[in-house]
Amino acid sequence: MLAKKEQHRFLLDLARPYIEEMFRYFNDEDIMVVLCDHDGIILEGKANENTKRMLERIRFQPGADWNEQVAGTNAIGTALMEKKPVQIFSAEHFCQGWHPWVCSAAPIRDPFTEQIIGVLNMTGKKKLVQAHDIFWVVSQAQKIEQAIGFHLMQQNIFSFKSVLDTIHDPFVIFDMDGRITRHNDAAKFLLGIKIGERIESYMDAPIYQKDLKDLSNKGMQALFRGKDGTDWRIRIQPYKMGTYLFGGMAIFQKIGSKTSIHVRPKGNSTRYCFNHLLTKEPSMIRLIKLAGKASFSDKTVLITGETGTGKEVLAQSIHAYGPRRQGPFVGVNCGAIPKELVASELFGYEGGAFTGAKSQGKKGKFLLADKGTIFLDEIGDLPLDAQVCLLRVLEERAVFPIGGTEPIPIDVRVIAATHKDLKKEIKKGNFREDLYHRLNVISLSVPPLRERRGDISLLVESFLRDACEGKTCPQIEDEVWGIFHSYQWPGNIRQLKNVVEQAIFHSDGQVITINDLPQELLMGMEKPSTDLNKTYESSQWAGRKKKLTREILIEVLKKTNGCVSEAARLLNVSRMTIYRKLKEFGLE
Numbered sequence: 057m058l059a060k061k062e063q064h065r066f067l068l069d070l071a072r073p074y075i076e077e078m079f080r081y082f083n084d085e086d087i088m089v090v091l092c093d094h095d096g097i098i099l100e101g102k103a104n105e106n107t108k109r110m111l112e113r114i115r116f117q118p119g120a121d122w123n124e125q126v127a128g129t130n131a132i133g134t135a136l137m138e139k140k141p142v143q144i145f146s147a148e149h150f151c152q153g154w155h156p157w158v159c160s161a162a163p164i165r166d167p168f169t170e171q172i173i174g175v176l177n178m179t180g181k182k183k184l185v186q187a188h189d190i191f192w193v194v195s196q197a198q199k200i201e202q203a204i205g206f207h208l209m210q211q212n213i214f215s216f217k218s219v220l221d222t223i224h225d226p227f228v229i230f231d232m233d234g235r236i237t238r239h240n241d242a243a244k245f246l247l248g249i250k251i252g253e254r255i256e257s258y259m260d261a262p263i264y265q266k267d268l269k270d271l272s273n274k275g276m277q278a279l280f281r282g283k284d285g286t287d288w289r290i291r292i293q294p295y296k297m298g299t300y301l302f303g304g305m306a307i308f309q310k311i312g313s314k315t316s317i318h319v320r321p322k323g324n325s326t327r328y329c330f331n332h333l334l335t336k337e338p339s340m341i342r343l344i345k346l347a348g349k350a351s352f353s354d355k356t357v358l359i360t361g362e363t364g365t366g367k368e369v370l371a372q373s374i375h376a377y378g379p380r381r382q383g384p385f386v387g388v389n390c391g392a393i394p395k396e397l398v399a400s401e402l403f404g405y406e407g408g409a410f411t412g413a414k415s416q417g418k419k420g421k422f423l424l425a426d427k428g429t430i431f432l433d434e435i436g437d438l439p440l441d442a443q444v445c446l447l448r449v450l451e452e453r454a455v456f457p458i459g460g461t462e463p464i465p466i467d468v469r470v471i472a473a474t475h476k477d478l479k480k481e482i483k484k485g486n487f488r489e490d491l492y493h494r495l496n497v498i499s500l501s502v503p504p505l506r507e508r509r510g511d512i513s514l515l516v517e518s519f520l521r522d523a524c525e526g527k528t529c530p531q532i533e534d535e536v537w538g539i540f541h542s543y544q545w546p547g548n549i550r551q552l553k554n555v556v557e558q559a560i561f562h563s564d565g566q567v568i569t570i571n572d573l574p575q576e577l578l579m580g581m582e583k584p585s586t587d588l589n590k591t592y593e594s595s596q597w598a599g600r601k602k603k604l605t606r607e608i609l610i611e612v613l614k615k616t617n618g619c620v621s622e623a624a625r626l627l628n629v630s631r632m633t634i635y636r637k638l639k640e641f642g643l644e
């Protein structure tokens with residue numbers, strides 16, 4: 057029993073004040089409040105000596121097992137079985153000895169894993185207990201859950217949770233009995249792991265509670281062979297909060313596969329994954345989370361967004377994160393293939409299908425993407441007759457090579473992207489509505505850079521670091537930051553990247569000034585669509601830096617309704633710099 061108590065010390069310590077509170081309320085009457093573990097074993101009880109003795113006679117004491125399978129209908133066991141609060145009145149109890157008693161029990165859940173970790177039960181003589189006492193027990197159980205939540209929050213467990221969801225390899229948390237209580241998406245989709253399963257089913261050797269206690273922080277390793285023949289190395293660490301040991305954490309790392317790699321066609325692979333999508337904007341973070349979820353589904357995805365916003369990076373990341381990542385990723389730019397060749401490129405042809413065809417025929421991109429993903433970029437430019445064929449492929453999950461007689465079944469996940477407004481294209485008669493609905497099952501819309509200005513500094517700094525290849529990067533003048541933050545960026549991230557690279561090339565290697573920015577960018581600032589420097593001639597820029605800064609400052613302050621901190625954030629300068637400039641320009 058001592059070992060059990062030790063194992064659940066965390067729960068006991070947090071629950072005790074609430075148990076005491078309930079006991080105090082009934083003063084010295086025939087009532088007993090107990091806390092059980094997730095199996096229905098009583099860990100601790102609070103009652104007066106007389107009540108304790110009476111209940112001991114009917115086995116109601118620490119160490120006793122009140123699981124329904126062992127003790128029949130009783131509040132503790134039934135609450136565990138039904139996973140909800142239960143009140144059992146006298147004769148409803150399975151055992152005769154219990155008929156003078158009424159019991160109310162409520163499960164207690166770990167707010168992080170949502171698994172039941174214990175049961176709070178109040179037992180009293182039937183003359184004392186009211187039907188509504190169950191609500192009190194529920195409310196006390198909830199208070200215990202809140203106390204656990206508060207404790208975990210203090211231990212930063214919730215930031216740990218978001219980290220968990222970004223781990224690409226399968227990852228699970230299990231309790232002291234080896235039952236899995238939490239897993240990330242990769243564990244679910246790559247290994248089919250489910251909550252409640254035992255961790256031993258995924259290991260070559262059993263793991264005992266003793267092992268977990270002895271693990272300290274060093275951890276241990278095990279092996280596992282998946283159903284598809286893939287071998288995994290498992291690293292196991294204790295799952296602890298402070299000094300309390302909850303169970304273990306296991307991360308699975310692939311060490312080989314009988315089937316993969318050599319079937320992967322050369323060149324049809326990804327360069328990007330979600331880590332390449334730099335952002336701190338909430339809208340992008342939401343989009344990446346959604347895309348991560350889409351990785352584990354086979355549903356068709358339609359990515360929309362202006363040119364250069366990162367649609368292809370997102371498509372590659374979806375493929376690279378999900379279970380198809382060992383398969384090919386075949387990208388096709390539908391707008392770049394001559395109209396008459398689109399169908400043969402996508403669906404292939406049989407030998408001698410048309411004049412000029414190769415005698416042995418040609419595999420289309422769909423077949424090359426088998427067991428992987430096809431990325432149909434610029435789908436809005438796909439000719440109408442190819443749209444008909446594509447619709448058929450999506451509906452029948454088979455390709456029909458030109459000149460062929462038999463459909464060839466395929467297992468391909470389709471991700472399409474476009475910068476066009478497909479609804480407008482449908483109205484114009486350029487895009488089939490039925491195909492649009494087939495493609496737009498999961499819809500991801502990438503925001504333009506001008507709506508993610510908070511990302512500009514992050515991106516510029518990253519492009520600078522990449523371009524400088526480990527050498528010291530040049531500084532960026534305040535005025536240049538001002539332009540970066542206020543420009544409309546019609547070419548989005550691709551344009552920003554080019555501008556940074558060109559500016560580094562033109563700079564003296566120490567500082568990037570306005571003079572190092574491409575002419576095209578400065579011209580762009582004059583366009584009526586841009587909201588800054590409308591009156592400036594491009595030739596005036598270099599010589600009128602000071603005036604420009606003043607204009608930008610006025611413009612940014614207008615945008616921020618005079619909020620200096622926000623203006624400083626947008627311009628990526630300190631608040632002091634803003635105050636200094638305001639003084640300098642007589643704008644105080």
Ligand SMILES: Nc1ncnc2c1ncn2[C@@H]1O[C@H](COP(=O)(O)OP(=O)(O)OP(=O)(O)O)[C@@H](O)[C@H]1O
Nearest residue numbers: 332333334362363364365366367368369475549550
């Ligand atoms: N969030 C990001 N963080 C860092 N780099 C990014 C990000 N998004 C895009 N990029 C970079 O921007 C460039 C353009 O991205 P990508 O080709 O995916 O855009 P796109 O929307 O597919 O463009 P297009 O519509 O012209 O095909 C790439 O060089 C990519 O590395």
